[in-house]
Amino acid sequence: MRVRQITHIIGLLFVIGVISGNAQANNLKTEKAILTAPPMVPPPLNRDHSAKVVIKLETKEQIGALADGVDYVFWSFGDTVPGSFIRVREGDEIEFHLSNHPSSKMPHNIDLHAVTGPGGGAESSFTAPGHTSTFSFKALNPGLYIYHCATAPVGMHIANGMYGLILVEPEEGLPPVDREYYVVQGDFYTKGEFGEAGLQPFDMAKAIDEDADYVVFNGSVGSTTNENALTAKVGETVRLYVGNGGPNLVSSFHVIGEIFDTVYVEGGDLKNHNVQTTLIPAGGAAIVEFKVEVPGTFILVDHSIFRAFNKGALAMLKVEGAEAEAIFSGKQADSVYLPEGSAIQSLENNHMAVTAKTKAEQIRFGQRVYEANCMACHQSNGQGIPSAFPPLAKSDYLIANPMLGVDAIIHGLSGPVKVNDVTYNSVMPAMSLNDQDIANVITFVLNSWDNPGGQVTANEVAKRRK
Numbered sequence: 486m487r488v489r490q491i492t493h494i495i496g497l498l499f500v501i502g503v504i505s506g507n508a509q510a511n512n513l514k515t516e517k518a519i520l521t522a523p524p525m526v527p528p529p530l531n532r533d534h535s536a537k538v539v540i541k542l543e544t545k546e547q548i549g550a551l552a553d554g555v556d557y558v559f560w561s562f563g564d565t566v567p568g569s570f571i572r573v574r575e576g577d578e579i580e581f582h583l584s585n586h587p588s589s590k591m592p593h594n595i596d597l598h599a600v601t602g603p604g605g606g607a608e609s610s611f612t613a614p615g616h617t618s619t620f621s622f623k624a625l626n627p628g629l630y631i632y633h634c635a636t637a638p639v640g641m642h643i644a645n646g647m648y649g650l651i652l653v654e655p656e657e658g659l660p661p662v663d664r665e666y667y668v669v670q671g672d673f674y675t676k677g678e679f680g681e682a683g684l685q686p687f688d689m690a691k692a693i694d695e696d697a698d699y700v701v702f703n704g705s706v707g708s709t710t711n712e713n714a715l716t717a718k719v720g721e722t723v724r725l726y727v728g729n730g731g732p733n734l735v736s737s738f739h740v741i742g743e744i745f746d747t748v749y750v751e752g753g754d755l756k757n758h759n760v761q762t763t764l765i766p767a768g769g770a771a772i773v774e775f776k777v778e779v780p781g782t783f784i785l786v787d788h789s790i791f792r793a794f795n796k797g798a799l800a801m802l803k804v805e806g807a808e809a810e811a812i813f814s815g816k817q818a819d820s821v822y823l824p825e826g827s828a829i830q831s832l833e834n835n836h837m838a839v840t841a842k843t844k845a846e847q848i849r850f851g852q853r854v855y856e857a858n859c860m861a862c863h864q865s866n867g868q869g870i871p872s873a874f875p876p877l878a879k880s881d882y883l884i885a886n887p888m889l890g891v892d893a894i895i896h897g898l899s900g901p902v903k904v905n906d907v908t909y910n911s912v913m914p915a916m917s918l919n920d921q922d923i924a925n926v927i928t929f930v931l932n933s934w935d936n937p938g939g940q941v942t943a944n945e946v947a948k949r950r951k
């Protein structure tokens with residue numbers, strides 16, 4: 486190999502290393518690596534000897550879906566995000582060929598965290614569009630490793646999807662399991678906000694601020710849900726190879742409704758057991774194993790939970806098989822729970838037994854009642870909170886009949902309520918306020934935030950109470 490001949494001239498120590506490497510290489514059988522697209526994993530190697538493994542991987546830039554209706558120009562290894570899963574064995578000598586598709590606009594390279602050597606191979610694999618680079622390395626340390634592009638600007642190449650996993654099996658192999666899957670988390674930064682349709686360009690400023698619009702498993706929102714979910718059968722053992730490409734965020738990886746029997750912490754030798762959530766650093770990985778004992782849909786999440794439900798970090802494992810009611814019963818009963826004789830609880834209040842003589846005084850005292858009792862839910866300007874607490878500012882419900890507001894305070898309010906054409910279906914607790922306080926707070930509301938005015942007296946509240 487030409488590159489090796491050059492290094493022969495450079496230094497004696499290196500020469501010895503390379504010669505011994507070559508001598509060994511001569512005895513090794515050569516094989517071509519099986520590469521798989523996520524969520525699949527190549528089969529176990531089941532070898533008892535080292536081999537020379539030839540890996541051919543291509544970098545490509547192409548448009549794909551980041552979410553329903555949202556397109557993105559992904560940069561990838563092997564056509565997928567994450568890139569192809571690579572599986573080798575401790576002691577293997579890997580001959581790596583990185584090709585950059587002629588249609589690429591950028592040069593790319595690869596830094597494999599499984600490499601012992603400068604840049605993890607980055608300099609040696611720097612490849613212009615339409616070229617192929619070759620370099621070799623020996624897999625000295627077993628474990629699960631991230632690989633990624635390290636061409637400047639590095640963050641941008643990673644943010645565009647240039648990462649994947651390489652497993653270096655220990656010499657003795659990993660214990661057999663029934664299912665193996667490949668899942669990698671990544672964060673994405675787009676000009677538009679989450680879900681904004683169309684082709685979304687990369688947003689460098691958001692990436693620098695670590696203000697992710699998307700946090701996803703396997704390259705897109707919903708990549709591994711519903712009909713694309715991972716699958717298993719009751720009684721099987723499942724091993725997930727989980728990586729985190731970043732570029733920025735650390736993953737709190739969790740499977741809802743499962744406990745990891747074993748976690749290979751950070752993808753290394755250390756095995757932890759009975760783990761709920763494992764941390765996966767950006768540029769890191771973990772192997773998690775668990776047996777599925779009951780059927781159902783198990784949700785993989787980043788337990789930094791807004792990422793799961795608002796940014797896409799959610800995948801599914803569907804387990805089929807017979808119910809195991811001794812382990813999990815499912816819902817056994819749904820009975821009404823009425824600790825105080827009513828589904829509506831009442832809130833104790835701070836009484837302010839003040840008598841107001843004028844409407845202006847009522848408004849003034851009413852404001853205090855509001856701040857102490859209503860503001861936490863209905864907000865400081867009566868604007869409410871969408872889909873949780875209806876507004877009291879310009880509420881057509883209240884304005885049409887202020888006595889309904891009195892009722893809500895005395896009895897609480899639950900079930901569908903329509904305010905300004907929006908239906909709320911929640912629960913407002915009953916408040917134990919005296920008649921004067923109720924009259925004051927409703928009067929305050931009626932005369933605040935551009936509401937049309939009006940007045941409710943303590944007498945009217947007393948009558949209403951009856």
Ligand SMILES: [Cu+2]
Pocket residue numbers: 560591592593594634635636642647
């Ligand atoms: Cu790149």
